[in-house]
Amino acid sequence: MNNKYELIYEGKAKKVFSHDDADKVIIEFKDDATAFNALKKAKFEGKGKLNCLISTRIFELLVEKNIPTHFIGLKNENTMIAHKIKIIPLEIVLRNTAYGSLCKQTTIKSGTVLAKPLIDIYLKDDELNDPLLTKDRIELMKIISANDLDLIIDLTLKINFILKSFFKNIHLHLVDFKLEFGYDAENNILLGDEISPDNCRLWDLNQKNDTIVSLDKDRFRNDLGGVIEAYSEINRRINDFILFNKK
Numbered sequence: 001m002n003n004k005y006e007l008i009y010e011g012k013a014k015k016v017f018s019h020d021d022a023d024k025v026i027i028e029f030k031d032d033a034t035a036f037n038a039l040k041k042a043k044f045e046g047k048g049k050l051n052c053l054i055s056t057r058i059f060e061l062l063v064e065k066n067i068p069t070h071f072i073g074l075k076n077e078n079t080m081i082a083h084k085i086k087i088i089p090l091e092i093v094l095r096n097t098a099y100g101s102l103c104k105q106t107t108i109k110s111g112t113v114l115a116k117p118l119i120d121i122y123l124k125d126d127e128l129n130d131p132l133l134t135k136d137r138i139e140l141m142k143i144i145s146a147n148d149l150d151l152i153i154d155l156t157l158k159i160n161f162i163l164k165s166f167f168k169n170i171h172l173h174l175v176d177f178k179l180e181f182g183y184d185a186e187n188n189i190l191l192g193d194e195i196s197p198d199n200c201r202l203w204d205l206n207q208k209n210d211t212i213v214s215l216d217k218d219r220f221r222n223d224l225g226g227v228i229e230a231y232s233e234i235n236r237r238i239n240d241f242i243l244f245n246k247k
C-alpha cells in the first residue's frame with residue numbers, strides 16, 4: 001500500500017488504511033487465515049483477492065436491496081474503499097442450519113435445519129475468546145441501546161433473506177454467517193467487515209446424496225484442503241450468475 005496512507009488498524013484477515021477523505025478508509029484483504037482465535041494460522045496465496053472480490057459482489061447486492069453498508073467501491077483486486085465506521089464490538093452470527101459451535105455447546109444435532117433463523121451474539125474480544133452474550137449482558141455492558149440492537153437484529157434477518165436466496169441460485173446452502181456493524185460519522189448503523197467464505201458457511205448443493213461439501217473456511221479449520229479451489233469456485237459461480245443475469 002502507498003505509504004501516504006496511514007495504517008489505522010490491522011486485524012487477522014484485513015488491514016485498514018486512512019483515505020484522502022477523512023470519512024473513508026481503504027481496506028486491504030490479506031492472504032492470512034486464522035481459526036480458533038488464531039491458534040491455527042496459515043497463508044493462502046490469492047485468498048485476499050478472492051474475499052475482496054466476493055465481498056464486493058455481495059455488498060453490491062445488499063446495497064441494491066437498500067441495506068446500509070460501509071461499502072463504497074473496489075479500489076483494486078484486494079482493496080476496497082469504505083465509509084469509516086466505529087465498529088460495535090459484537091459478532092452477530094445467524095444460523096439457518098445447526099453446525100459448528102452450536103452443536104459443540106448444545107445437544108442439537110449437526111445438520112439440523114432450524115425452524116427459524118437463530119441469532120447468536122458474541123463479544124468481539126480476542127482476549128476473552130469472543131464469549132456468547134445475552135441481551136441482558138449487552139445491556140449491562142452498555143455496548144449499544146436496546147433500539148440499536150433491535151435494528152441490527154432486524155438488518156441481520158433481512159440480510160439472511162437476501163443472501164440465502166442469492167446463494168441458492170448458485171447452488172449453495174447458506175448454513176450460517178457472522179456480521180459486524182458500526183456507526184458512521186452521522187451515527188448511522190452500517191454493515192461493516194466482509195461477507196466471504198471466511199465468515200459464511202456455504203455447502204455445495206450440487207451433490208448427488210446428502211454429503212456435506214464445505215466451500216468455505218471450514219476447509220482450513222478442519223484440514224480438508226482445497227481452500228483456494230473452494231473460494232475460487234464461489235467467486236466463479238457468483239460472477240457467472242451476475243453475467244448471465246445482465247443479458
Ligand code: TMP
Nearest residue numbers: 099100101102176177178198199200201
Ligand atoms: P461457529 O459455529 O464457530 O460459532 O461459527 C458460526 C459462523 O460464524 C461461521 O459461519 C463462521 C463464522 N465465524 C466468524 O466469522 N468468525 C469467528 O471468529 C467465528 C468463531 C465464527
